[in-house]
Amino acid sequence: MGRLVPAVTRAFDVLELFLEGDGTLSAPEITRRLQLPRTTTHELVTTLTARNYLVPAPGQPGRYRLGVRTYQLGSRYAEQLDLAAEGHQVAREVADTCGETVHVAVLEDMDVIYIAKVDSSHAVRMVSATGRRLPAHCTAVGKMLLAGLPEAVLEERLDANTAGRELVRMTPRSITDPDALRAALAEIRILGVAGEQQESNPDVSCVAAPVRDRSGRVVAALSVSVPVHRWTEERENELTALAVKGANELSERLGHRAAR
Template sequence: MGPVGRLVPAVTRAFDILELFLQGDGTLSAPEITRRLQLPRTTTHELVATLTARNYLVQVPEQPGRYRLGVRTYQLGSRYAEQLDLAAEGHQVAREVADTCGETVHVALLEDMDVIYIAKVDSTHAVRMVSATGRRLPAHCTAVGKMLLASLPASELEARLEERLEEGPLEAMTPNSLSDPEVLRAALAEIRILGVAVELQESNPDVSCVAAPVRDRSGRVVAALSVSVPVHRWSEDRENELTALATKGADELSARLGYRGGHPGGR
């Protein structure tokens, strides 16, 4: 939905200034702002003075004339983050991805060694799926689950895996399920390198899928987004196409959660 009414130039310029601080090392001087935004010097100084008075900018200690974002921007960002609903945001992004490719899209979380589906948008085609919103499935049998397991620190992964193995062998949902712990470990190591996970008829004999990681604002992987396809529509070209779509969707959901890229705060 577009803006209603006329944009106010002074407000637009103030936001332009604030958004400049998202780049580089996060500090700027008034002359740098003037040059980058091509503003009159007087306008820049008035806007910077106003933003500083309202605590949206503060002067950098021991660096006279340089500014950084102030506590007010942190407070606004924190309130926005508090209001985020991963399930709602996930469903919206899943809908966008599904509308693009016409296939089933999931968003899931990891709990112990299981995945819980928090969002699902069905394919426009008739496809039998074992997943459902709120349902739990063994993580090692799904693309989203393998992606989430691969994103755990090595020590935590081993602890969870060993605890599950104490209960008995890993479940096999289909003949293709990775129920051998050593095979699973090798697959997860490869997923860590690739950054995406592929499932080849491992939870459903009629379906394959690809998943990508979703990160929160700290860079921690908190969910995974997948695209599922009936095997009769699966091919190397389709896999590459859906890998790109899943990655794009996961990146979009990460951005909505506040992730800005760069070095993650955790796998």
């Protein structure tokens, strides 16, 4: 690997400062936060402004914000994103860490569709497969995605799919009562993660976390699935943390920036 260019590194350091706070900074603030000489800061800001990476903040003399060139670069990056490909890469990283099966899924109506799957290093019988559709309410990824829907949209879909009937049952432990599902989703919204205990497969339990796009909308979910004979409270906590970490990584790849 070649040598890093100090001036370029400093320029990126300056730009990344604008990801925090209200998105505006003055030259003295940049100098203080990066501990740079004032002359160096002036040269960097002048260069970045000349190239439209920074612009003067309207109505705030002496302050700057990100310019249109950063938006153009971000938009081009977003155009090239492939959720399935990015999801598979992150799922692979999570699976390599924990040795369990990892899924990434999206929601369509009241079903989930698996767009990425990395198998466990152990032999495990799973009902899931890339491209397969399953009832969302029976899976951790599905419940996570349903919990991310606006309430009006969720109710519309529930009404259209149940019409007074029970939800589809995949195992004896599947949630089939719409009111029980509503209660489960309310808890998931509070916790920020979802789980399922042998609800889609009598031999498997799962945990899932939400994947968000740059607008903050939940667009997918990432889960880790474990055979029940390896499922303990300690293991659940470990895998929940890994699912959250993986989902956050995928969210960042999609342009989401978590609140600080």
